[in-house]
Amino acid sequence: MGTQGRLTICQISDIHCGSPYFIPDLLERSILEINDLEPTAVVVSGDLTDAGYRQDFETSAEYVRRFKCDNVMVIPGNHDSRNVGYIHFERLFGERYSVIDFNEAIMVGVDSSEPDLNDGRVGREHYGFIRQAFAEAEDKLKIFVVHHHLVPIPGTGRERNIIFDAGDLLELLNDVGVDLVLMGHKHVPHSWKMENMFLVNAGTASTTRLRGNTRPCYNVIEIEDGRVRVFRKYPFKERELAVDFNAETHEYTRVGENVAQELARDPADVVGGGLPGGDPETGD
Structure with a gap:
């Protein structure tokens, strides 16, 4: 159980070890803050x-080992599958498909990356794994983790990297009753509600590859008495509530979603796709 009797899950994404935009102080601070929360996962x-x-995977593994938590789920992203990087991923982090089962929730993570491509795909061959994992969850909160986003994210320019089989996957997740989807990839924190699912995108925790006025951040998810609250935490700074929903009634409040408004101050940034810190040719 997490802090103060809650189930607390911290989501950190897109740390990009080896990038010239990588800021070690941000990641180290994030790890310290997360450890202070004593998260469940x-x-x-x-x-x-x-x-x-290889060397960048070794560096990232050193950072991941600093988390003082018994339950750590790591999945690869599109950058990790470049240059046969998935071999190093499996050596250092294990399976690319995993399940963590808690008393109150079940969390299923899958690999959506394709070797040397920015595009994502889960694939029908993995739908059985997803369905079976959630079938055994009964009335637990169901959480799905994937790197690529399943719906477009505001303020990210031309949309090119939604998972190829997003429609089929969304139908599957809805069918098995998933409550919360955790995603990364675009470095822009945002959330959507679709049917009875809440899709939450994380920002980058430790790089300056930022769009518009977004800042490095990670997510803190607190689950208690059927209530799910997703906070956006800025290293060294405050946190803000992003989503607050009831897992049974699906009533919700979504706040702090001003990314698109901030970016809209310069329409050329939104339309053109060449946003500050982004990589229009190689993906995020």
């Missing part, structure tokens, strides 16, 4: 490295 939702090279 930590999720690292992809793009641990910038190009999938």
Whole structure:
């Protein structure tokens, strides 16, 4: 159980070890803050490295080992699958598909990356694994973790990297009763509600590859008495509530979603796709 009797899950994403935009102080501070929360689980939702090279995986593994948590779920992102990087991922982090089962919730993570491609795909061959994992969850809160986003994220320019089989996957997740989807990839924190699912995108925790006025951040999810609250935490700074929903009634409040408004101050940034810190050719 997490802090103060709650189930607390911290999601950190897109740390990009090896990138010239990587800021070690931000990641080290994030790890210290997360450890202070004594979380039930930590999720690292992809793009641990910038190009999938061995030395960058070794660096990222050193950071991940600093989390003082018994339940750490790590999945790869598109950058991690470059240059046959998935071999290093499996050696250092294990399976690319995993399940963590708590008393109150079940969390299923899958690999959506394709070797040397920015595009994502889960694939029908993995739908059985997803369905079976959630079938055994009964009335627990159901959490799905994937790197690529399943719906477009505001303020990210031209949309090119939604999971290829997003429609089929969304139908599957809705069918098995998933409550919360945790994603990364675009470095822009945001959330959507679709049917009875809440889709939450994490920002980058430790790089300056930022769009508009977004800041480095990670997510803190607190689950208690059927209530789910997702906070956006800025290293060294405050945290803000992003989503607050009742897992049974699906009533919700969504706050702090001003990314698109901030970016809209310069329409050229939104339309053109060449946003500050982004990579229009190689993906986020």
